[in-house]
Amino acid sequence: MQNNTPNNTPNNTQVLIVGGSLVGLSAALFLSSRGVSTILVEKHRGSSPHPRAIGFTELTLEHYRAVGIADLIPQARPDIRLRRAKVESLTGRWGEETPWTPGQAEPDKGQVSPCTGAAIAQDRLEPILREQALHRGADLRLGVELLSFAETKNGVAAQLRSRDTSEIYEIRADYLIAADGADSPIREQLGIGREGVGFLRTIRSVLFRCEAAEPYLERGIQQFEIEQPGFQAFLTHYPDGRWVLMFSDDEERSEDQLRSAIRRALGQDLPVELITTGRWEMAGRIARSYSRGRVFLAGDAAHQLPPTRGGFGANTGIDDAYNLAWKLDLVLRGVASPALLDTYSAERQPIGWLRHQQTFARPDYRRWAGDRLAGEPLYGAEAMELGQRVSSKAVISTDEGLPPAAHPDAWAGQPGVRAPHVWVNADGRRLSTLDLFAQDFVLMSPDIRWINAGLAVAREQGVPLRSIAVGQQVCFPEDRSFEATFTVSPQGACLVRPDGVVAWRAFGLDADPALILCRSMSQILGRK
Structure with a gap:
């Protein structure tokens, strides 16, 4: 990982990835594992100090297992659940536990998958992905931003700038993957619209440590909806000992105000170490198409969804990258026609839309989205992760009228699953x-x-x-x-x-x- 300039590195590649967070890094890993020449550019020099993603599903770990890195990621115990309860405060009165999928019990993991998922913060996983992508030959250029791009007769030409030296140079690639986030300038330039529930609210949060609060996790609850007169917030725990408190307003708070809010959420004046604050948008927006020409959208650029207990955010984007990598590989090798790449959007866009519907039909987010998705059938975690069905010309099936997801045992070898x-x-x-x-x-x-x-x-x-x-x-x-x-x-x-x-x-x-x-x-x- 270094500042790359046209003086010391090649500037032609088979695939250019813009965006070096979880999805972009996973795409670089999957492609380089197949021997595809890959350059990734990321405007930041490292991971965000305030990670959002902390839970990775069995399917994501299966993808990492396929490229030989699953053993580098500590997997969760099979009986671990991401459980949530309504409480007055962490140390105060606890109320009812709220299920992720009402009416459906969650069985132990590791029965329908060789993996059990992982509870690891984003800023702990991303260094593993960087190292492994580099080891497989990917060219990762951090501190480099995209200025513009244009599709050419035989590929894509991108203008880039090093943020350290201000040097501007061009990269030519056969294909471009836009993993550049929810605001995606690439998607906007392509003119690809989005639909969904849209903007819901802006979230403020504070990341902190509090060792004295750890014993309250022994009951197995990791997420807490704080409900007090005049104070509503959401408290959650990261597996590495960090805590996050999310506020229900968009007010900027001083350090003293942050400490006061943490005390209210904890219910006691416990020793606290503040780490950093964050601000992000809660929204539901799905791109109408995930590709145009030689450019492909992945991750938040394709589907903007809030964090969920089902892992519908980063995990969905990693699954995007896995779906796309083998198709690009075969097309670039001349084994498949470029028509195979049309199946990427055909398969993944409906998955993004399904996850949008499943997110906002559930109790966790229904209060923000209203009743517009009332009556939407809810699928369990194993159905959504391991039993989702895709349909395209790359799947040969005469079956019609099948559901978009079902428990994997119910499919029994169904094409598209x-x-x-x-x-x-x-x-x-x-x-x-x-x-x-x-x-x-x-x-x-x-x-x-x-x-x-x-x-x-x-x-x-x-x-x-x-x-x-x-x-x-x-x-x-x-x-x-x-x-x-x-x-x-x-x-x-x-x-x-x-x-x-x-x-x-x-x-x-x-x-x-x-x-x-x-x-x-x-x-x-x-x-x-």
């Missing part, structure tokens, strides 16, 4: 099925005729397709057979994309398996 997690034996190693889908397309079948067809298509069509013989190369447990897991017969097959999403399945053996597989791959890759 993340492949099921099952612990299997692969060449003597215990792996999750998801570990098989981290790089290439994968065809799985117990029938050797499908396996031979997959080998032929990979060889003749030049596509990155691995064929895995179930029962020989991979063995499923007796209580979770391949056939039951993917809803196919012993002569059936399942094709999984490089992002772990089921692309296609055949219940039985086709008369010409090589032909049907070739046609399916051609459609998914956007080939004529």
